[in-house]
Amino acid sequence: MSVQERKQRERAERERLIVATARELAEQQGWDAVTTRRLAERIEYSQPVLYSHFRGKREIIGAVALEGAAEMAAAVRAATSAADGPRERVAALARAYLDFAARNPAVYDALFQLDGGLAYAQEDTPEPLKDAFAALMESLGEVAGDGVHPGLFTEVFWASLHGLATLTRAGRLLPEDAAQRVELLVDRLAMV
Amino acid sequence: MSVQERKQRERAERERLIVATARELAEQQGWDAVTTRRLAERIEYSQPVLYSHFRGKREIIGAVALEGAAEMAAAVRAATSAADGPRERVAALARAYLDFAARNPAVYDALFQLDGGLAYAQEDTPEPLKDAFAALMESLGEVAGDGVHPGLFTEVFWASLHGLATLTRAGRLLPEDAAQRVELLVDRLAMV
DNA sequence: TCGATTGTCTAGCGGTGCTAGGGTCGAATC
DNA sequence: GATTCGACCCTAGCACCGCTAGACAATCGA
Numbered sequence: 001m002s003v004q005e006r007k008q009r010e011r012a013e014r015e016r017l018i019v020a021t022a023r024e025l026a027e028q029q030g031w032d033a034v035t036t037r038r039l040a041e042r043i044e045y046s047q048p049v050l051y052s053h054f055r056g057k058r059e060i061i062g063a064v065a066l067e068g069a070a071e072m073a074a075a076v077r078a079a080t081s082a083a084d085g086p087r088e089r090v091a092a093l094a095r096a097y098l099d100f101a102a103r104n105p106a107v108y109d110a111l112f113q114l115d116g117g118l119a120y121a122q123e124d125t126p127e128p129l130k131d132a133f134a135a136l137m138e139s140l141g142e143v144a145g146d147g148v149h150p151g152l153f154t155e156v157f158w159a160s161l162h163g164l165a166t167l168t169r170a171g172r173l174l175p176e177d178a179a180q181r182v183e184l185l186v187d188r189l190a191m192v
Numbered sequence: 193m194s195v196q197e198r199k200q201r202e203r204a205e206r207e208r209l210i211v212a213t214a215r216e217l218a219e220q221q222g223w224d225a226v227t228t229r230r231l232a233e234r235i236e237y238s239q240p241v242l243y244s245h246f247r248g249k250r251e252i253i254g255a256v257a258l259e260g261a262a263e264m265a266a267a268v269r270a271a272t273s274a275a276d277g278p279r280e281r282v283a284a285l286a287r288a289y290l291d292f293a294a295r296n297p298a299v300y301d302a303l304f305q306l307d308g309g310l311a312y313a314q315e316d317t318p319e320p321l322k323d324a325f326a327a328l329m330e331s332l333g334e335v336a337g338d339g340v341h342p343g344l345f346t347e348v349f350w351a352s353l354h355g356l357a358t359l360t361r362a363g364r365l366l367p368e369d370a371a372q373r374v375e376l377l378v379d380r381l382a383m384v
Numbered sequence: 385t386c387g388a389t390t391g392t393c394t395a396g397c398g399g400t401g402c403t404a405g406g407g408t409c410g411a412a413t414c
Numbered sequence: 415g416a417t418t419c420g421a422c423c424c425t426a427g428c429a430c431c432g433c434t435a436g437a438c439a440a441t442c443g444a
Contacts, residue, residue: 007421036401046424048403057401112364113305120364148376155365156356156373163355164348172304172312173347181348184340188381199390228432238393240434249432389442400431406424413418 015053017043019063026064026106031114034060055117062116068107069128073135075100080139087192089139094161094182097136101165108169112162133158145191157189207245209235211255218256218298223306226252247309254308260299261320265327267292272331279384281331286353286374289328293357300361304354325350337383349381 021042025034036057040047054060079096083089101108110116119125133154140157141150164181167173173181213234217226228249232239246252271288275281293300302308311317325346332349333342356373359365365373 035399037399047401048425049423051402052422112359112362120362121366152369152372152376155359155369156352156376159355159359159365159373160348160352160377161355162359163351163353166358167304167347167351167354170304170312173351174313177344177347180344181351184344184348185352227430229430239432240394241392243433244391385444387442387444389440391438391440393436393438395435395437397434398432401429403428404426406426408423409421411418411420414416 011053014043014045014049018050018053018060019067022060023064023067023107023110026110027104031061031106031109058115058117061110061114062118064107065110065114065116065118066126066128068104068111069126069132071104071107072097072100072111073128073132076132076135077138085192086139086143087186087190090143090157090190090192091182091186093136093139094186097161098165098168098178098182101169105169108165113166140190143190143192148191153189157185160185160189203245206235206237206241210242210245210252211259214252215256215259215299215302218302219296223253223298223301250307250309253302253306254310256299257302257306257308257310258318258320260296260303261318261324263296263299264289264292264303265320265324268324268327269330277384278331278335279378279382282335282349282382282384283374283378285328285331286378289353290357290360290370290374293361297361300357305358332382335382335384340383345381349377352377352381 018039022034022039025039025042034057036047036050039060040050043049050060054063076093076096079092080089083092118129120129136158137150137154140154144150144153164173164178164185168175168178210231214226214231217231217234226249228239228242231252232242235241242252246255268285268288271284272281275284310321312321328350329342329346332346336342336345356365356370356377360367360370
């Protein structure tokens with residue numbers, strides 16, 4: 001029994017190594033640089049080993065996305081719990097969200113830009129994704145305003161943040177005025 | 193002279209054919225299906241011909257993006273000019289924008305998602321892109337509110353629309369409540 | 385008519401994601 | 415302790431990708 005357990009442990013450890021390495025490589029050189037060959041070389045195994053853990057590259061991206069969702073949820077909760085009052089909580093949430101996207105561009109891409117084979121906004125959506133959305137709704141729900149469904153409001157606010165994050169990172173918006181944009185967004189959307 | 197002119201005409205015509213075919217193929221089967229081989233086969237020329245018109249695949253995407261920018265600007269202007277009053281104009285703009293994104297997903301991707309090698313928010317930004325942004329600002333500028341820079345407001349509103357468009361198309365948001373989200377967004381952001 | 389130029393194609397390079405098949409090595413059995 | 419067996423991993427290769435060198439044919443100017 002103990003031998004099998006050790007093998008399972010080693011296998012799980014190797015899987016973590018794959019995900020961590022993919023993420024690291026993606027953050028360093030972009031997802032285009034994350035090829036199965038390079039990834040295999042970095043973990044010091046051959047390519048087919050990757051396929052004994054994941055169905056393909058897409059699933060590896062998905063694994064990075066799930067890891068990122070948990071971290072983002074934690075970052076958002078940490079920021080909001082340190083803020084006083086609904087208005088300041090929402091502002092802190094927005095800053096934390098955009099900060100996470102800017103600091104972890106590859107993870108953010110895995111989450112919202114690339115195809116990681118994950119289901120969204122559905123029954124079988126993985127728990128970390130649901131929880132990340134829940135983390136947003138916890139603070140945003142209280143400023144939705146009268147008669148506005150908290151979920152709907154959260155979706156709209158989230159979409160706005162997502163738009164700012166992606167357009168800024170893609171060079172469509174200049175980063176200089178980022179703070180002003182967030183300010184404006186929070187002022188208008190949140191009913192404090 | 194006339195012979196050269198004819199050749200130039202034919203060459204320009206073929207370039208249009210390439211762009212149109214790339215766009216068509218992308219709309220039908222997604223940009224992943226737009227390979228230089230398939231594209232060459234569809235226009236009934238060999239691959240290297242593509243490279244006599246464009247530096248590479250990226251530039252072809254860029255050409256589709258520019259074409260799309262002009263169309264989007266026209267669509268937005270058509271919608272806003274048919275609406276009465278600032279509030280209704282902004283609502284019409286939002287609907288037209290999201291409608292364009294939904295009806296031309298591949299073009300929208302070429303514009304804002306993929307790398308078409310185009311410069312954004314800079315001096316040397318191509319005219320169609322500047323004009324598309326101008327089309328948005330024409331209607332959005334008048335509802336920016338006191339003391340808010342029209343350009344900044346347009347950026348924020350645009351980012352919100354972009355977020356809704358991309359998240360919806362990527363399956364991150366369910367399309368059923370799309371109309372409600374637009375309503376909410378316009379209500380809150382526009383100072384009517 | 386003959387060279388030069390222009391245009392196009394065939395063939396191929398190094399890369400991609402992914403997989404079939406063989407070989408090795410350790411664990412369980414006799 | 416020897417042997418069989420099965421899990422595991424690697425080598426090699428598939429079809430495809432973006433892109434390009436070099437051969438070849440057609441056309442133009444002298």
